Amino acid sequence: MKRPTIPDLAEAAGVSVSTINRILNDAGNVRQSTRERVLRAAAEIGFYGLGTIEHAVSIGRERHRLGVLLQRGDRTFYRNLGDALTTEAEAFAGDRIELTLEFLEDLSPDKVADHIRSLGERCESLAVVAPQHPLVADGIDWVINRGVPVTSLIGPLSARGNVSFVGLDNWKVGRTAAWAFDKMVRKPGKIGILVGNYRLRNQEMNESGFRMYFREHNNKFVLLDPLITYETAAVARELVETMLTTHPDMCGLFVSGGGITGAISALRDTPKRDDFVSVGYELFGETRAALIDGTLSLVISHPMRTFARRSLETLIKTKKTGPDAGAQRVTIGFEIYSPESV
Template identity: 75%
Template sequence: MKRPTIPDLAKAAGVSVSTVNRVLNQPKSVRSPTQERVLAAAEEIGFYGLGTIEHAVKATRTTHHLGVLLQRGSRAFYRNLGDAIASAAETFGSHKIELTLEFLEDLSPEKVANHIISMGERCEALAIVAPQHPLVADSIDAVLEQGVPIVSLIGPLSAKGNISFVGLDNWKVGRTAAWAFDKMVRIPGEIGVLVGSHRLRNQEMNESGFRSYFREHNSRFSVLEPLPTYESAAVAREHVETLLTEHPSLCGLYISGGGVTGAIAALRAMPKRDDFVAVGYELFDDTRAALIDGTLSMIISHPMQRFARETVATLIKAKIAGRYGGAHRVAFGFDIYTPESV
């Protein structure tokens, strides 16, 4: 076959021959969408000068220095989220992204606040997972004052300045979990609740939605006071063991956040009960196994790939919009898994 020529490429891209020549020799004189169209056409037809076009187009792309601060890297959920965001940044359309991805093991407000300020000095836009605390709010405002936009992930945050948000509608998450108990539990009774921290606003909203469903639809359930696990599997296990001892008629457990593997271990250690329902969060190896063996009845999970893409897209939008561009809010649907769907 005859190898594609510049006129062939121009025809495939829907542009003139002179435009293709300018992409090759003077790429800065061609609008970015046109450059990308020519590049895509060159890939499609196998144009012999593909490497030259790729180099020319990439050289004119704006570099976005983005930062993402996640919680403990020892937790599977945050490792998986970090991997997904890194992958999304590498393949995000026509944008050139330099990503700074960091995990924070010490979740004390002082450490979180200091790390936010540190990353704000090194990045043009910053996404964070953090507790609601005055020190954290002050650090966010300090970064915003420097013209660096902040995007809150998973749970919304409040400060004096505008903070964008990417995550689930957490009130709906709680309502959906409550619906599951209402439909699966045979005899309504007491339900235990675990949260990672009372300062994580997504879990606070989960609990609010959870309780509101029962107030509206089935008041025969009694929701116990939530127990904080401080994101520790050991603490979660201890809480569940205590709940099962002090509330022998407990009909279910809602693990809204923090230490799900510890809760699973405690549930596995108790005698199997067909009338007990446990709803957990996030699908990874341990929770998937707990679904399969019947320890968990249902899992509510972030769609990881979409979460990652929306995070990168919102960081870029916030950076381009500038200091006075306002906050962006992206809430997307969640995945539901049962023992029959994994």
């Protein structure tokens, strides 16, 4: 086959030959949308100067220095979220994203606030997963006052400045979990509740929606006081073992926050009961296996790639509009998994 020529590329892209020449010569008077269209056409027809056009397109793309601060990197959920953010940043269409992604092992409020300030000095728009605390809010305001917008991921955060949010409707998450218990439990009884940290507001809202559903629809269930896992599997395991011993008549367990792998281990060490329902949070290897073997009855999860993409889009939007333009609120739909759907 004859190698595609410049006129062939011009015809495929719907532009003039002179436009193709200007792009190949890296002239600055060609619109970025036209460059992108020519690049797509060059890839489709196998144009010999594809590398030159790719360079011209990349030069014209706007650059965004984005920062994301996640919690502990030893937790599967945050590793998966970090991988999804990295993948979406590399594939992001139209703009160049320079992503600074960091995990924070020490979650004490002063350390979180210091790290937020550090990222705020290096990035143009910042997203964080953090507990609600006055020191954290002060760190956020310090960054916003420098002109760097801040977006909270997973759970909303408040400060004096405008803080955007990307995540699930946690009220609906809690109510959906309660609905599952209401429909699946054969005989209403006691339900144990685990939360990771009361200062993580998404978990507070999960529990609030959970309780409100039962007040409205079925007050025959007894909701035990929530126990805090501190986002740790070992603590969650011990708490579940204690609950099952103290309340052998429990009909279910709702794991609203961190430590679900520990809760799964404790449930597996207990003789299985057909009348026991367990609902967990986030789908990954361990929770998928627990669904398959019947340890978990239902899992509510973030759609990871969608979550990552919408987060990056929000960071770019807030960068362009600035922190004084008002907070953005992006609510994404959650996924529900049963043993039959994984």
